[in-house]
C-alpha cells in the first residue's frame with residue numbers, strides 16, 4: 001500500500017536571514033537566493049511526481065511567495081491557498097530585528113541557543129506599546145488581544161499551530177487529500193515535534209533548513225510513521 005505523505009517546506013532565504021537578524025513576525029521579502037531555493041524545491045517535487053489538493057501557509061510573505069513559486073513551477077498556480085497567522089514564525093519578542101551575532105556577544109552563546117532552540121524558554125518579551133507588537137497590524141485585527149503574542153517559545157508556538165493541524169489540516173488528510181504546508185523554521189519544528197513525538201530535549205537539535213521538502217508519512221490509520229528530507 002502506498003503511504004500517505006504530507007509535505008512541509010520552510011520558506012526560502014529571506015532578506016533578514018541573509019542579514020542574520022531575528023525575524024519572527026516581521027514581514028520580510030525573499031532574497032534572489034530564496035526564490036531560487038523555492039524553485040529548486042519545486043523541481044525536486046516535480047521530479048518525484050508530487051501534486052497537491054490543499055495548500056497552507058502563514059500570513060507572512062516569505063512563506064506566501066515561496067508557496068507561490070512552488071505552485072507555479074509544478075503547474076498548480078490555480079490551487080487555492082489557505083493563509084493563517086497560526087502557521088506564522090514564532091514571535092521573537094524583543095529580539096526581532098536584532099543581529100544574531102550581536103545578541104550572542106551580549107548574552108552569550110548558551111543563552112541565545114536556549115532562546116532559539118529550547119522547548120519552553122521564551123525570548124525577552126515586548127510590550128503592547130512596542131512598534132513590533134502585531135496588534136498594530138491590520139492583518140491581526142480579527143484576533144483577541146490576548147491571542148496576539150509578545151514573544152513566544154516553541155511550546156507557546158505549538159499551542160497555536162497544533163489546533164490548526166488537528167482541526168483544519170488533518171481532517172483533509174483523512175479525506176486522502178494531498179497536502180502541502182509552507183511555513184517557518186519554528187512553526188514547522190512545532191509540527192514536526194508533535195507529529196513525530198520528538199521529546200523536549202531532542203528538539204533542541206532540530207534546525208529546519210530553508211526550502212528543503214520534508215516528507216511526513218502516515219499509515220492506513222493516518223498515524224505518522226516516519227519523516228525525512230526529500231532528496
Ligand SMILES: O=C(O)[C@@H](CO)OP(=O)(O)O
Nearest residue numbers: 021022023024089116185
Ligand atoms: O529569525 C527567525 O525568525 C528564525 C528563523 O529565521 O530564526 P532562528 O533560526 O533563530 O529560530
